[in-house]
Amino acid sequence: MSEPTRQSEDEDPGEAAPDPGSGILRVFGRQLKRFRIRAGVERTEMGARLGYSASTIAAYEQGRRVPPPRFIDQADDLLDAGEVLKEMKEEVARAQYPAFFRDAAKLEAEAVELHVYDTHIVNGLLQTEEYARAVFTMRRPLLSEETIDERVQARLARQSTFTRQPLPTTSFVIEESVLTRPLGGANVMRGQLEHLLLCGQRRNVDIQVMPNGREEHAGLAGPFTLIETIEGRRIAYVEAYKHSRLYTERQSVRELEEQYGLLRAQALTPRESLEIIEKLLGAT
Incomplete structure (x- = not known):
């Protein structure tokens, strides 16, 4: 490609x-x-x-x-x-995934490295069942109950990536505002924050929070995912309304890799990030 x-x-x-x-x-x-x-x-x-x-x-x-x-x-x-x-x-x-995500889902399932930047919601790989259901329930145009059930189960199935062998290297940069937006209600968000703490303790998972107060920010263009395959191919997935796409051309991927490197440097460290999640959890 x-x-x-x-x-x-x-x-x-x-x-x-x-x-x-x-x-x-x-x-x-x-x-x-x-x-x-x-x-x-x-x-x-x-x-x-x-x-x-x-x-x-x-x-x-x-x-x-x-x-x-x-x-x-x-x-x-x-x-x-x-x-x-x-x-x-x-x-x-x-077939459980929406059409625009199927190719990315296949690459994700085979990746040796995944690096994700999220701006609006917690990434699907980190979502609880209740949080995922809230996300799909709020989507417009409305999804049928049957479709919601299928999408939730598909999203949860993706999380097997954390336990397959060999373990992929995964990292996430999440905007602090995502963690303070109580999608689904206080109880759902509390469960989601608890789940993030558990995920952040995995050996192959780094979670970093981008504080709201940062004056420098390299990711203003929006969320994206960087994927490296076992063959060494580097691919970027950018999801946006009606324009979700996979980038395989090296220059485009390199630009997003540069953004992600800066984002990780500007965000809190993984340890600091888990501490702020704990504080938010205490406030819910």
């Missing part, structure tokens, strides 16, 4: 209309139905044996809902699908 991939200006990163991700769901659904019929299993029987309603099985077969990984594993075993369904699990999981 040498050019930035960008989202069409006609697309909305809020509630995506039918997109390429729905194709894999339809393909998976057809395969699921084919194996179910071949095995002579009715939807009601399959649902009862796996703990799902017949209507949910129908939704999976029709490509209207994203089946969780656990269901795919169980269905493959039950229907003796020879791991055909299991082999589709990764692509099916990516």
Whole structure:
């Protein structure tokens, strides 16, 4: 890749209309139905044996809902699908993400280094379930309850990046204003601050807070993520309304790397940052 991939200006990163991700769901659904019929299993029987309603099985077969990984594993075993369904699990999981984020999610899951700057909300990799639900509930245009559930579970699944091997090096610079904005209410924000303290204690995670009172600031253009792959490729992801994109051209990536280096120098140290999070927690 040498050019930035960008989202069409006609697309909305809020509630995506039918997109390429729905194709894999339809393909998976057809395969699921084919194996179910071949095995002579009715939807009601399959649902009862796996703990799902017949209507949910129908939704999976029709490509209207994203089946969780656990269901795919169980269905493959039950229907003796020879791991055909299991082999589709990764692509099916990516369909949970809005279209504009899918390529970035794949790179994130394989990265050896992730460096993130956030200005409006806590990054998805650091969010609690309650905070993530509040974020998606507030999004406009409104998301359906089903879409909110899928997006929350997808966001939580991304957090496995902190425990996979080899451990990726991750760092976050977060604006102090993000930590004082009580999205979802005081209890939700308290849980989120507690979670940040736990994340900040991981060996491979550095969290730095950019104080509101700083007179020098290198990140006024907005949030971004820097990704390094195991092959040594360096990529930048910049998310903005209707213009989210991946940058692979070296000059563009280098400019954001320079910004991030300055941001880390201007922000509080990781230890100082955890201390200020503790103080904010005490004030909630």
